[in-house]
Amino acid sequence: MKAVGFLMLPAGWFLVLAAVVLFPSPPLRAAFALAGLAVEAVGLVFAFRSHLIPREEKR
């Protein structure tokens, strides 16, 4: 889960970059950039969840 999370972060960022380069139309560009940010948000959720402490390791 950790690896997935940390791969989704740059994946979302690349989507944002692609939006800047590929779409000259402002609404389309904004929509695509927001989609990239949403991917990053999901990646962040995975990254946080993968760092939760297993019950047996709590002391």
Next chain:
Amino acid sequence: MPASPTLTEINTVACLAFIFLVPLAAAGLAIMNVGLGRSRSAGHMMMASLCALAVAGLAYFVCGFAWQGTIDGPGHGLLLSAKNWNWIAAEPFFFRKLSFDGSVSSLTALFQMFCVGLAALIPMGSGADRWRLRAICFSTAVLAVLIYPLFAHWVWAGGWLAQLGVNYGIGRGFLDVGGAGTIQVVGGLTALAVTWILGPRRGKYSADGMAPAIPGHNSVFVLFGCLLALIGWIGLNSAGAILFTGSNASGAALIAINSFLAASSSAITAAFITKVRFGKPDASLTANGWVGGLVASSASCAFVSPAEAVVIGSIAGTAVTFSIEWLELRMEVDDPGGSISVHAVGGIWGLLALGVFGQFQRPVLNVLGGSLAGPMNGIASGQWLAQLIGVATLVGFVLPLTYGANLLINRFYPYRVSVEGERQGLDLHELGAGAYPEFVTHGDEFLPR
């Protein structure tokens, strides 16, 4: 090559005076981190702060500045869709070719040396009571050599984020007056990476699901640090505005007012929220709210009205207070200094707030040494998107980079102190002497004689 930007004599003198205030922000953060940690690691925290500042300054001198560069300096670019994406500077190492004659380049180098030190202090609040001194130095070196200069180049030295306005007509490009992104969010995300790698302090999370509070040992230090930070932040925001947005020294009054108002409203909001929720205002959360307000003000202080600064500060205070609790209790992120919430969350909100509230009554200095196209008397079209792209870059690029770099160092030189060292306290374990040797208390002193 674009024309080299120059400052008038009064702006140069004012900028120097503001830059000299910046170390006070570092002093404020350092003493806050000391107060929020345990007494048995207080000396270690202060020593580590000094070492981090020293390592950051040296590393930045060796090659950090060479990769960050200045607006008019050389850089490496990628050609994408017929636009130049300037991604890293190509200055010589060791400040060679830098003329110390009051030029913008020399002022930028001085300012950035302090800024990178400030960024290096932020993760130390998160790693308090368990992060080894030498590991702090290694992590700081990577931050000052690679992570900070790269992002700072993109924002402050004519990099691709700054060029978004010129190249693609997205607002005025990504703007960050006083380093809410380049200093605070970069430091805050590094704090998050370090906290994940270190894990929580022993006893913080028990098997029964409880997360007992481990209070800081000196709230006076924490609150005094807030006052020092205010002075430093006024210098930080004012110097940044002059150097990176083309503001005049006369604009410093508005910047100082906005910084102070944002900090005040943020602190009062945090005190109010804790009073309502816990019955009494919480000193450490109020202090975190204060700094969170300063952090949020950094991005937009030159482009918003005082009333808007109050709104920005209030939202920052709310976000910081709830974020600290959410990270600690829900996400099991043990962050004794609240650095992640204060600097990363507060900074991200500050950057977005510029896109929401920012108004541009004067031309903004840009990568071409002139003013950006578009209306100069109102809200820039697409500025919110430029700020959003900057935030996406911080989360999608800087966070994985800093996490990977710190994970790599941790493989070769483990970050976390031994169990015995943590129990003993880092002062005795790593430095061989406690911070408060005359205050040794013995249990039997409290027994009736």
